Amino acid sequence: MQKTKISSVLLISTILLSFAVNALAEEKRDATIKLSDESVKKEDSVKLNFNGFIRYDAYYDSRQTTSLREGALYLYPKAIKKTPNGLDENSDNNLNLTSFMTRGMLKISTPDAFGAKVSGYLEGDFFGPSEAQLSSFSLRHSYVNLKWEQVDLLIGQYWSAFCTPMSVVPKTVSYNLGAPFQTFSRNPQVTLSYKPAEIFKVLGSIAMERDGFSEIGGVIKEQRSGIPSLHLQAEVGNSNFLFGAGGFTKTIRPDALAQNFQATSGTVYAKAKLEGFTIQAKGIYGGDLADHLMLGGYALTKEKAVTLNTASGWLDVDYELNKSVSFGIFGGYSANMGASDLAQVTKDATGKDNIFARDQNIASVFRISPRIVYTVEKLKFALEYDYTNALYASSLGDRLQPVVDSSKDSNVANSRIMFSTFLNF
Numbered sequence: 001m002q003k004t005k006i007s008s009v010l011l012i013s014t015i016l017l018s019f020a021v022n023a024l025a026e027e028k029r030d031a032t033i034k035l036s037d038e039s040v041k042k043e044d045s046v047k048l049n050f051n052g053f054i055r056y057d058a059y060y061d062s063r064q065t066t067s068l069r070e071g072a073l074y075l076y077p078k079a080i081k082k083t084p085n086g087l088d089e090n091s092d093n094n095l096n097l098t099s100f101m102t103r104g105m106l107k108i109s110t111p112d113a114f115g116a117k118v119s120g121y122l123e124g125d126f127f128g129p130s131e132a133q134l135s136s137f138s139l140r141h142s143y144v145n146l147k148w149e150q151v152d153l154l155i156g157q158y159w160s161a162f163c164t165p166m167s168v169v170p171k172t173v174s175y176n177l178g179a180p181f182q183t184f185s186r187n188p189q190v191t192l193s194y195k196p197a198e199i200f201k202v203l204g205s206i207a208m209e210r211d212g213f214s215e216i217g218g219v220i221k222e223q224r225s226g227i228p229s230l231h232l233q234a235e236v237g238n239s240n241f242l243f244g245a246g247g248f249t250k251t252i253r254p255d256a257l258a259q260n261f262q263a264t265s266g267t268v269y270a271k272a273k274l275e276g277f278t279i280q281a282k283g284i285y286g287g288d289l290a291d292h293l294m295l296g297g298y299a300l301t302k303e304k305a306v307t308l309n310t311a312s313g314w315l316d317v318d319y320e321l322n323k324s325v326s327f328g329i330f331g332g333y334s335a336n337m338g339a340s341d342l343a344q345v346t347k348d349a350t351g352k353d354n355i356f357a358r359d360q361n362i363a364s365v366f367r368i369s370p371r372i373v374y375t376v377e378k379l380k381f382a383l384e385y386d387y388t389n390a391l392y393a394s395s396l397g398d399r400l401q402p403v404v405d406s407s408k409d410s411n412v413a414n415s416r417i418m419f420s421t422f423l424n425f
Helices: 002-044
Strands: 047-061 065-068 073-077 094-098 103-113 116-125 138-147 151-159 186-197 200-207 229-237 241-252 261-274 277-287 296-300 305-320 325-338 355-358 362-376 379-392 411-424
Touching: 047 073, 073 379, 073 411, 116 151, 261 305, 277 296
Parallel strands: none
Antiparallel strands: 047 094, 047 103, 047 411, 065 073, 103 116, 116 138, 138 151, 151 186, 186 200, 200 229, 229 241, 241 261, 261 277, 277 305, 296 305, 296 355, 305 325, 325 362, 362 379, 379 411
16 A cells, blocks of 8 residues: 555656656747747848959050059040150050959848938949059948938948939949049048938038049048038939939148138039930039049149139930840040139149149040940840040140140040950849
8 A cells, every 4th residue: 555655656756747847848948949039030130132243344445545453444545645756655555354343242231220221331342442452352332321211321431422323324334434524433421311202302411532543632631621521412303304413512721731722513414214215414513523533633823722623524325225235325525624713823842833633734535435235134245435535735824724736736536445244143
């Protein structure tokens, strides 16, 4: 009887222990599942999307050119430069094959914050930060974007707002995207856009120059002013028609302890889409636009610094024949207007004029550039012909504008043929 009681107690204890062990195991399993779910949820809250393209370019120039990175970022033909024998040493042609414009892009989506959708963007290629570092990695864009229903806030490095990057940009095959007729500059910035209605948007941006071009003395001259550049812009339209206008001002301190001066510019632009055609146009007028890869700059006079002004305009027409084939043509014209008033330029210690500009002796430049693009799935082939003609002057006038002497000054032309291959991923 005693043995039976003991056996019963042991049996009951075993059953209870089994239930307890199972309960603990179930609780642990639930906790593990919950933890796993939270981990998955946490991982899902940050999404990464990597894409880009492999790019190969082959281009031939009929003469030497003013350009960056072995001719990849092409502006215009070089002036005639006579040797002692009377030959033009810049008349040599040029051929190059490159792949350093291959590009990678990373899009980042994160949880919402402050009631806004939050995302980030990184983009780079192998263009290199300088000629000496060609084929090394170069940062193009790096920014954080907060998007509300009517407001967008961009913080980081992106195209200068004066380039109208989200609205009107030429579709050229060339890496220059229409420069020196179209503005070309990427800057660290804070840009706020507001869209109170479906067809209307306003935008404001503060930024600092990033690229230190030697012609204009580098980025330090804007940084030393202590004032960022300012851009205001307004657009009206929709996906089929768009019209916009913008104003840009920046502050420069040309030398240590010198007085700051302002350079202002304005632009108007439009885009229309109809029956396979995309037509884009832009006009630009302003001072010291050399940092945007255009003509112009500034000069030092006895009284003050003066801006050297540029007037530019371009038209780009693109036609999609079908999903695989498109044709296009780009045309641009830029004129060097000199200073707004009479200007007696000073000289430095070596006797050189204190002019900080990109080829101030160019009176005007024009370009005609047709193209054809063939696309199959992720693979794209593009062929572009570029005819660019520059008029170089032998002297400057009383407003530092180029003065052309027809007896000894002439136009210089370059023909570029470019073939490019893209593999998108």
